[in-house]
Amino acid sequence: MAERINVLKTYKIFIGGKFPRTESGRFYQLNNRSKAIANVCLSSRKDLRNAVVAARGAFEKWSGSTAHNRSQILYRMAEMMEGRKDQFISELVLQGVDRKEAKVEVDLSIDRVIYFAGWADKINQVFGSVNPVATSHFNFSLMEPMGVVGLVAPEKSGLLGLVSSLCPILVSGNCAVVLASEKLPLCSITLAEVLATSDVPGGVVNILTGKKEEIMVHLAKHMDVNAIYLTDNLEHKKSVQEEAIQNLKRVVLGNQISWGDRTVENPYIITDFMETKTTWHPVEVISGTGSGY
Amino acid sequence: MNKEIKPLKFSGKWDFDPAPESVDHISLKDQYGLFINGKFENPQTSNYFPSVNPANEEHLSMIAEAGEKDINAAVSAARKAFDGPWSKMSAKERGKYIFRIARLIQEKSRELAVIETLDGGKPIRESRDVDVPIAAAHFFYYAGWTDKLNYAFPNRDPKPVGVAGQVIPWNFPLMMAAWKIAPALATGNTVVLKPAETTSLTALKLAEIIQEADLPNGVVNIITGAGATGAGIVNHQDIDKIAFTGSTGVGKIIMKAIAGSNKKSTMELGGKAANIIFEDAPLDQAVEGVINGIYFNQGHVCCAGSRLFVQESVYDVVLRKLKDRIQSLILGNPLDKNTDIGAINSKEQLGTINKYLKIGQQEGADMFQLECPIPKKGFWCPPTLFTNVSQSHVIAKEEIFGPVLAIQTFRTIDEVITKANNTPFGLSAGVWTDKGSKIFNLTSQMRAGVVWANTYNKFDPTSPFGGYKESGHGREGGLHGLTPYLNF
Numbered sequence: 001m002a003e004r005i006n007v008l009k010t011y012k013i014f015i016g017g018k019f020p021r022t023e024s025g026r027f028y029q030l031n032n033r034s035k036a037i038a039n040v041c042l043s044s045r046k047d048l049r050n051a052v053v054a055a056r057g058a059f060e061k062w063s064g065s066t067a068h069n070r071s072q073i074l075y076r077m078a079e080m081m082e083g084r085k086d087q088f089i090s091e092l093v094l095q096g097v098d099r100k101e102a103k104v105e106v107d108l109s110i111d112r113v114i115y116f117a118g119w120a121d122k123i124n125q126v127f128g129s130v131n132p133v134a135t136s137h138f139n140f141s142l143m144e145p146m147g148v149v150g151l152v153a154p155e156k157s158g159l160l161g162l163v164s165s166l167c168p169i170l171v172s173g174n175c176a177v178v179l180a181s182e183k184l185p186l187c188s189i190t191l192a193e194v195l196a197t198s199d200v201p202g203g204v205v206n207i208l209t210g211k212k213e214e215i216m217v218h219l220a221k222h223m224d225v226n227a228i229y230l231t232d233n234l235e236h237k238k239s240v241q242e243e244a245i246q247n248l249k250r251v252v253l254g255n256q257i258s259w260g261d262r263t264v265e266n267p268y269i270i271t272d273f274m275e276t277k278t279t280w281h282p283v284e285v286i287s288g289t290g291s292g293y
Numbered sequence: 294m295n296k297e298i299k300p301l302k303f304s305g306k307w308d309f310d311p312a313p314e315s316v317d318h319i320s321l322k323d324q325y326g327l328f329i330n331g332k333f334e335n336p337q338t339s340n341y342f343p344s345v346n347p348a349n350e351e352h353l354s355m356i357a358e359a360g361e362k363d364i365n366a367a368v369s370a371a372r373k374a375f376d377g378p379w380s381k382m383s384a385k386e387r388g389k390y391i392f393r394i395a396r397l398i399q400e401k402s403r404e405l406a407v408i409e410t411l412d413g414g415k416p417i418r419e420s421r422d423v424d425v426p427i428a429a430a431h432f433f434y435y436a437g438w439t440d441k442l443n444y445a446f447p448n449r450d451p452k453p454v455g456v457a458g459q460v461i462p463w464n465f466p467l468m469m470a471a472w473k474i475a476p477a478l479a480t481g482n483t484v485v486l487k488p489a490e491t492t493s494l495t496a497l498k499l500a501e502i503i504q505e506a507d508l509p510n511g512v513v514n515i516i517t518g519a520g521a522t523g524a525g526i527v528n529h530q531d532i533d534k535i536a537f538t539g540s541t542g543v544g545k546i547i548m549k550a551i552a553g554s555n556k557k558s559t560m561e562l563g564g565k566a567a568n569i570i571f572e573d574a575p576l577d578q579a580v581e582g583v584i585n586g587i588y589f590n591q592g593h594v595c596c597a598g599s600r601l602f603v604q605e606s607v608y609d610v611v612l613r614k615l616k617d618r619i620q621s622l623i624l625g626n627p628l629d630k631n632t633d634i635g636a637i638n639s640k641e642q643l644g645t646i647n648k649y650l651k652i653g654q655q656e657g658a659d660m661f662q663l664e665c666p667i668p669k670k671g672f673w674c675p676p677t678l679f680t681n682v683s684q685s686h687v688i689a690k691e692e693i694f695g696p697v698l699a700i701q702t703f704r705t706i707d708e709v710i711t712k713a714n715n716t717p718f719g720l721s722a723g724v725w726t727d728k729g730s731k732i733f734n735l736t737s738q739m740r741a742g743v744v745w746a747n748t749y750n751k752f753d754p755t756s757p758f759g760g761y762k763e764s765g766h767g768r769e770g771g772l773h774g775l776t777p778y779l780n781f
Contacts (some may be wrong), residue, residue, distance in 0.1 A: 019596065067755075068430060068433070068434070068754075068755075071433065071434075071437065072433065075392065075433075111389075114385075114388070114392070115385070115390065117437065118388070118436065118438065118439075118440075118441060119437065119441070120437075121434060121437070121755050122437060122438070122441065122444075122755075122772070125445075125771065126444050126445065126772070132539055139734045151392045156635020179332060265440070267441070267444055275712075280729040281729055281730070281733060282729070282733070283733035283734055283737065284728070284730040284731045284733065284734035285731055285734070286706055286707075286734065
């Protein structure tokens with residue numbers, strides 16, 4: 001009996017909740033020990049612009065959803081990842097990661113999504129404040145998402161690094177445009193499939209594969225991107241920071257610790273992608289004097 | 294079956310056709326044991342008592358009565374779980390168990406809502422849209438705290454207290470269980486919980502959920518019974534913390550019982566909330582809020598807005614609108630999705646309410662009630678309001694815990710602040726005005742733990758809840774709700 005021929009997966013990019021190919025039609029070949037394992041989209045500047053448009057379009061809905069709701073959606077994302085564990089592991093292995101390490105990485109990735117999911121409805125309880133101003137005003141500060149954040153994903157951690165840098169951006173209500181790892185891009189597209197089936201609205205996360213060096217500069221220049229998280233590729237730090245000045249994008253730099261390290265789990269990386277908004281409201285001063293109000 | 298089609302009439306009142314929620318999808322056992330160490334056990338007292346549907350007095354199930362030996366077994370199971378698996382587990386894994394409970398409640402939400410309504414008499418719309426979703430959300434919210442406690446209490450090195458004994462009331466049975474269990478587990482404690490004797494069923498369904506979630510044995514123990522069982526928990530030597538929600542009277546007895554011991558406590562007790570309408574308020578919205586404030590859950594709400602203060606200039610119009618709105622409320626089968634007012638939780642409670650109705654009239658206040666047919670069986674009290682009430686009237690001073698509103702008027706803001714605060718209670722208050730600065734003035738003057746402005750009876754897992762003065766101490770919900778379950 002003839003052996004069944006496997007169906008191979010086409011790895012496409014993820015924009016606005018859809019899986020198009022790059023508009024440029026270009027690709028690069030991903031190899032493991034000189035054996036071709038996938039043809040990956042080589043995204044263009046136009047793809048990037050489309051991704052930013054999609055992200056901006058999704059921002060109102062995502063940031064306007066309740067923190068409780070975002071928390072549940074990110075938790076759902078972890079549930080979906082749990083169901084695709086084997087796929088993530090085999091993709092990591094296919095890309096050259098040791099099987100045991102791959103298993104640890106996937107477990108840790110799922111737990112990390114849950115960790116950040118839990119922050120959605122707590123971030124303002126820890127970082128928001130009521131400010132005792134000296135006049136008769138009720139004055140409070142709340143943290144709000146910045147808008148569209150460009151994420152230059154970690155190069156050497158295809159899944160764990162990606163979720164550890166992406167979730168802190170999403171949880172507060174930002175939308176993301178992700179430039180995936182060049183050498184380990186497969187899990188990012190599978191993660192896109194997770195996102196697409198986790199009630200994360202289309203456009204909240206957009207994932208582009210390709211040559212970071214080619215697209216990064218356009219991300220840094222883009223006038224409708226509010227912040228960039230340069231987790232890796234710090235050799236481009238200066239040029240990214242310089243380009244970002246055009247619209248005063250916030251540039252957050254990775255600190256080069258291992259993505260498996262516990263200290264990656266902290267809320268400060270969430271607030272890095274938030275703005276503080278302070279509201280003043282008068283407090284009536286009638287009372288205690290028998291006022292005739 | 295030919296149903297007669299009635300011609301539409303535009304001159305009179307339109308009635309709703311019955312829209313009862315089905316009960317064929319729920320599963321209830323004939324008899325429930327005590328949930329101790331992960332298993333349902335027969336009580337060593339061998340005693341069972343019936344749980345009854347207060348809307349038709351039909352028998353629902355038999356509930357075990359826990360005696361001293363059972364309480365000992367539950368506490369020692371909780372202690373073993375605390376010393377064993379629960380404290381050895383990483384915070385992250387502990388959180389995943391609590392997330393599971395939240396998800397399972399969501400999955401079984403309709404069953405829980407129906408049972409809550411059958412057992413307690415509250416309208417299905419409330420159990421479906423308030424009690425059950427809030428219970429699930431509470432577990433979900435606190436699950437996320439487990440591995441983040443160091444951010445809630447920087448430089449404090451928070452540690453769990455140990456075994457928590459929790460006694461909850463019959464007005465929000467599942468929701469109260471969630472308010473108690475979720476923060477206790479999130480902070481690493483183990484639990485012995487006792488639901489109220491008239492409403493044990495959803496707590497026992499929660500026990501089944503906890504089994505299904507595969508929590509380590511003994512982390513949560515749910516034992517049923519009446520006051521004696523509660524007292525047994527409170528007085529147990531090996532319990533480190535008491536969390537109680539119920540009447541101020543019982544709360545004081547508990548405080549006395551644990552005085553001098555090292556037990557920590559939180560008390561969420563009675564209330565007699567002021568709901569204040571200023572002349573500049575959006576009156577229709579305010580009237581809606583007053584109705585919700587006092588008639589939600591038949592007024593069986595510790596934070597119910599049972600004292601209404603209306604500024605004199607708008608008193609006549611507010612009273613007319615209130616009476617009109619009361620006449621449109623639907624009293625009847627709690628399982629019906631159109632029902633606004635369900636059954637009174639128990640015969641005993643109906644007796645208490647009726648006693649207050651009598652006192653109110655004897656003291657000279659004028660009573661107004663919804664005119665409607667009252668079901669022959671079950672325990673019912675139509676929505677009631679009293680006018681011509683003064684501060685010294687019993688119905689304006691004591692917590693009735695029923696659908697009874699006492700209305701007074703005021704002229705100045707100082708007057709209403711004085712009147713509103715002139716009570717030993719201090720759980721909640723409501724303010725209705727279009728003017729933001731007045732809201733913040735009022736919130737700073739109210740001696741109450743929760744102030745609702747242009748809304749009422751809102752609850753959220755992120756929002757601390759609890760009282761000033763004789764309405765109790767400690768807060769449940771939010772970051773503040775973690776504190777009572779931690780040692781620093």
